[in-house]
Amino acid sequence: MDHIDRLIDLHVPGMGLDRAFYTDASIFERDMECIFRRHWHCAGHASMIDAPGDFFTFNYAQETVVVARDKDGSIHAFLNVCRHRGAEVCTDTSGNTEFFVCPYHAWTYGLDGSLKAARHMPRDFDTRSHGLKTLHVRVVEGLIFISFAPVPLDFAVVEESLRTTIGRYGWGSAKIAHRETYPVHANWKLAVENYVECYHCGPAHPEYSKTHALEQPQHRIEKLNAKMEQRTRNLGIEIHTGDNWQNSLQGQEAIHSFRYALYDGVASGSEDGSAVAPTMGDFTDYDGGVTSIHLGGSTFLVCYPDHGMIYRFVPRTHLTSEMELIWLVRKDAQEGKDYDLHKLTWLWKVTTEEDKKIIEHTSRGVCSHYFQPGPIAPMEYNELRYINWYLDEIRARSSMAA
Template sequence: MATTAEAAIDHSADPIDRLIAAHRPGYGLARAFYSDPEIYRRDMERVFRRHWHCIAHESVIPNVNDFEVFRIDTEQVIVTRTADGSVHAMLNVCRHRGAEVCTKQKGNARVFVCPYHAWTYGNDGSLRAARLMPKDFKREEHGLKTLHVRVVEGLIFISFAEQPLDFSEVENLLHATCGQYGWAGARIAHRETYPVSANWKLAVENYVECYHCGPAHPEYSQTHALEQPLHMIEALNEAMEARTCALGIEVGSGNHWQTSREGREAIHAFRYALYDGVQSGSEDGKAVAPLMGRFTDFDGGVTSIHLGGTTFLVCYPDHGMIYRFIPKTADSCEMELIWLVDGKAEEGRDYDLAKLTWLWTVTTAEDKAIIEHTARGVQSHYFVPGPIAPMEQNELRYINWYLDEISRA
């Protein structure tokens, strides 16, 4: 006898759509979502080419004509700062025969010259010269493909979409959160990329839930109360908010986690407490860098931001974290961590880099191992996803959001 869910499945539909229809509410994703190349290609089209992604902090290109190349799946994006100080993003694909026009990872350049036939582009993407082309050739029609860019509180966001999702709710909430921590005036203290032998969704799902924090992250769990169920840390959260208000600061929070059906980007910002006496995310819970933004003291709290499906931000009063999830293939991805400090802070004088990076270096190494254990496990033909636990509510929300996104062209 077929179940109600099985009976509702249209067996003439696209195989991926049938998998989506067969998904059991309240449970994890089926094996194919983590391994099928066709699902991965749909992920790229309907998640990565539809949504906004934080690609860096603008301090990565501090000077006029600075550039850096970023890679997502098969795409290469050149991010530049032009003569007027504005930030641009364009695809690293010559408009003639498709060669890479920028062959260095980073540097300083006013123009990019394609090594194949010497077509020359300005660092805003405009075509400056195309040697030996006919007189009726229109250079203005053959500039590099440019991407939509927004810079908010020092964060560079790009969108591959022709018509990008409305960014206003994201911008407002970033001003209310990262703005209070002074991220616009921050600078990058350190960057680290972790290659992960797993589908990108396994990495994201691991990040968004803290059900695993207690058993998997003893270092994190010594200082961060998020490893406890919400009802057990309500008093700590209330005390944190009282300290924040006493400093004259109102750090915003808000839930605009929504699918793209209405044309708006998804963002969710929330606050949670550190344990009593803990100032920051560090090995001993003590401060690791000078206070940032409007903070004149430590409030014993953390602000966490989930944005667009691939970008996650963590704000402490003395430093910040950007977490980027970067798909590479159907069964591999990268996690890039970016540590931010006050723009005037100097390594060796104001902070010790090893102490600054210790907690999230340890935690991310543990996450990499866990994710790869899971990636190998879900390859089993006998894997059947289990129910999502109450402490995994953010994962459940993420799964539902993801399924809605890939169900629509």
């Protein structure tokens, strides 16, 4: 048993995590192995690579991934590491190309990562065994998911859940209206823990709390939730949420989808609660509700009838991370005509800037040698579940490795 396993065993149920889980570089590496190299992650939306030859890159810690659309329309993902000397093959963050040429020695790769040419290599050199390291890809309702694992976790439950949630909101025929990245001087888990609980919403997010009933204890919003569900049914829409948030010991990915109400008279997530874009998917009117999805440890989704949000948490180092927000609207919606970008993005920009500050305040406090974890409050039930899931994941993988 190493020091990480001892810390897991010393964890007191119902309490927050020990300081070392946010500050120890070796625990960060365990996180990379158990969470980020094992689970599925949302890389973006298919509209980012609409045409054959389109590509984009993104990073997780020290890994850079290229996602590209091939000539036949299929989507591939591969590590941006040349199989010759390890140089980055793609040096642009996005674009369109017929192939990727390593800037070091000009090894040339196709849109599927296969090696097409290796200049001045022997005639018997096997190009087929020197393609870029490919990753597993799934595309569901427009979302692109990748897995670094040699054998990925079963994605079937996730696919079904996404089809009966974001599928109703028309995400498969959406487009990206805006992207924003927030660097955070904090361990990635502090950012995720902050996101999954709304105990802090009242004091930290007055703008959000004016329109979203999630800032109330669950028993206080039951009537609002019932009215929301009735409005949804009146629109002829069924959204099948469900709790499949389990550890990966049985080889399945974790997903939890749930719904909550906006306050009466509020249509969408905006500064004044008014609609900000044309309705999407099956929605022809506003049901006064939000669908929220937690998926695989680093991906979180928010669905309004007129726009969607992809929330990605990206680890950088044991003390730094990023939060990326992606706003989705209907594919035929035109900026300046059908939606105002400032109004569309206002609420979640303000909320995320507030989150960034509070997370960094927390990180500085947690880094204190005198920090002791406190009790998880009843309104932090999703944080408690996340902490328990996280400890199961890093404990389970350690046991499997042993």
